[in-house]
Amino acid sequence: MKTKIFALLLFVLVAWFIPGCYVSTSSQDNGSGYNSTNTDNNSDYPEYNNDDLNQYGEWVNVNQYGRVWYPSVVNDWQPFTNGHWTWDGNDWVWVSYEPFGWIVYHYGSWENSPEYGWIWIPSNDEWSPANVQWIDYGDNIGWAPRRANNRSWPEPWENNNVHPWMVVKIGDFNRENINSYRERNVSRVENVNQTPIQRRQPDVKTVQRYVKEPIGVVKFEREPVVTNNPPLRTNTPKERTTTPPERTTPPPDRTPPPERTYTPPEKTTTPPVISRNTTAPKQQKGRQIVRMQVPPTEKQKVDKYRPKVEKEVLIKKNPKTQK
Numbered sequence: 001m002k003t004k005i006f007a008l009l010l011f012v013l014v015a016w017f018i019p020g021c022y023v024s025t026s027s028q029d030n031g032s033g034y035n036s037t038n039t040d041n042n043s044d045y046p047e048y049n050n051d052d053l054n055q056y057g058e059w060v061n062v063n064q065y066g067r068v069w070y071p072s073v074v075n076d077w078q079p080f081t082n083g084h085w086t087w088d089g090n091d092w093v094w095v096s097y098e099p100f101g102w103i104v105y106h107y108g109s110w111e112n113s114p115e116y117g118w119i120w121i122p123s124n125d126e127w128s129p130a131n132v133q134w135i136d137y138g139d140n141i142g143w144a145p146r147r148a149n150n151r152s153w154p155e156p157w158e159n160n161n162v163h164p165w166m167v168v169k170i171g172d173f174n175r176e177n178i179n180s181y182r183e184r185n186v187s188r189v190e191n192v193n194q195t196p197i198q199r200r201q202p203d204v205k206t207v208q209r210y211v212k213e214p215i216g217v218v219k220f221e222r223e224p225v226v227t228n229n230p231p232l233r234t235n236t237p238k239e240r241t242t243t244p245p246e247r248t249t250p251p252p253d254r255t256p257p258p259e260r261t262y263t264p265p266e267k268t269t270t271p272p273v274i275s276r277n278t279t280a281p282k283q284q285k286g287r288q289i290v291r292m293q294v295p296p297t298e299k300q301k302v303d304k305y306r307p308k309v310e311k312e313v314l315i316k317k318n319p320k321t322q323k
Contacts, residue, residue, distance in 0.1 A: 045067075045122045045123075045124070045287075047225070047287050047288060047289050048069075048103065048107075048122050048289070050103065050225070052099045052100040052102070052103065053069055053100050053103060053104075054317070055099075055316055055317050056071055056072055056098075056099060056100050056314055056315075056316060056317065057069050057070055057071040057072050057100070057317075058070055058072065060116065060119075062113070062119065065111070065119075065121045065148060066121075067122075068119040068120060068121050068122070069104070069119065069120045069122065070116040070117060070118060070119045070120065071098075071100065071104075071118070071120075071314070072314065072315035072316070072317065073117075073313055073314055073315060074312070074313055074315075075117070077117075077118070077313060078118060078145075078163070078164065078166070079104070079105065079110050079118060079120075079145040079164075080094060080105060080130070080132060080143060080144070080145055080166055081166055081178070081179045081182070082096065082097045082098055082101075082177075082179055082305070082309045082313060083095050083096040083097050083098070083101065083105075083177075083178065084174070084175065084176050084177065084178050084301065085130075085173060085174055085178065086174075086218045086298060087174070087204055087215050087216070087217060087218065088129065088217060088218055088219060088220055089217040089219070091129040091130075091201065092129065092130060092201050092202065092204075093129040093130060093218075093220060093292075094106075094129065094130035094132070095294060095298050095301070095302065096302075097177075097302055097305045097306045097309045098306075098309055098313070098314065099306075099310075099314075102291050102292055103289070104120045105130060105131060105145075106127050106128050106129070106130070106131060106292065107122065107123065107125060107127065107128070107131070107289065108120055108121050108122045108123050108125065108131065109121045109123065109131065109145070109146045109147055109148040110131075110145035110146065110147065110148075110164075111147060111148055112162045112164065118145075121148050124287055127222060127289070127290050127292075130143075131145065131146040132144060132145060132146055133145070133146055133147070133152060133153060133199075134198075134199055134200055134201050134202070135155070135156065135165075135197060135198070135199055136197070136198035136199075136200065136202055137188060137195060137196075137197045137198070138188070138195055139169055139170050139171075139210070140167050140168070140169060140170065140183065140186075141167070141168060141169075141170055141173050141202050141207075142156050142165045142166060142167040142168075142186075143165070143166055144156075144164040144165045144166070145164060153165065155188075156186045157186050157187050157188045165186065166178070166179075166182060167182065167183045167186045168181045168182060168183060169181070169183065169210075170202070170206065170207060170210040170211075171210040171211055171212075173202060173207050173210075173211070174207060174211060174215060176301050176304075176305070177305050218295060218297070218298060219295070220292050220293060220294070220295065221292075221293040222290040222291065222292050222293065223290060223291055223293055224288050224289075224290055224291075225288065225289050225290060225291050
């Protein structure tokens with residue numbers, strides 16, 4: 001009898017232990033810091049759940065950065081190449097010929113990964129005329145996409161496996177389709193008479209002196225973007241139309257309240273603690289991004305080059321928003 005009881009207990013323990021040994025295989029880390037699980041959209045930043053991103057790229061999980069987006073483009077593509085620069089009176093604004101450019105070049109940052117190529121890292125930063133790292137040296141101007149965590153790229157003339165820089169002559173800086181004027185062999189010879197390196201956006205007066213023509217000021221409007229998120233509930237309860245019945249019976253007699261016997265606490269010399277936060281915390285609203293509205297003169301340039309970019313550079317997915 002004891003042998004049967006012992007065998008029964010052993011069987012129950014084994015049956016309980018085996019399910020606990022199950023190992024989940026829902027995602028696989030490839031060892032390079034990138035999670036191989038693809039996602040349909042970006043739930044961390046729902047304001048970026050947009051057709052222009054979902055149709056022209058993929059959302060993936062990257063262990064170091066969370067959820068990121070990478071474009072479906074040809075192999076030698078890099079950010080900030082298909083477009084042109086325009087002066088708005090204060091800053092150089094990047095006008096992109098790519099349909100997703102109004103988001104990824106004015107928000108977030110970029111990194112280059114061996115697995116996915118260029119990846120865009122969304123964030124909750126404010127709109128920027130161009131999220132780039134500048135370099136101005138000699139008669140050259142260069143820019144590269146802003147990196148995550150305020151890191152900097154190596155100099156454009158240094159040998160490395162990643163080539164993030166776009167370098168042009170100052171005289172070509174404000175031309176249309178700037179990629180056609182790119183300096184392919186970037187170098188810098190050290191000498192005592194060399195112009196110091198400037199790590200800021202180009203001075204408009206210097207550019208104007210090189211291009212030998214006036215640089216006009218172009219003003220851009222920015223409009224809030226309605227995302228594909230479920231709308232907030234705005235319907236209010238119906239107004240009450242019926243009148244409550246009149247009260248026909250007199251109210252019951254009210255008895256006077258009992259005499260107050262509370263004794264105030266003894267006065268001390270220690271001042272009371274006062275909380276200066278007298279208002280309830282406000283509920284934070286959902287973040288809303290803006291879209292730069294390109295004026296007609298600039299839109300003509302975009303319309304001129306966008307078909308060529310879409311044909312030769314982009315790989316479009318199914319024309320629907322992933323949800």
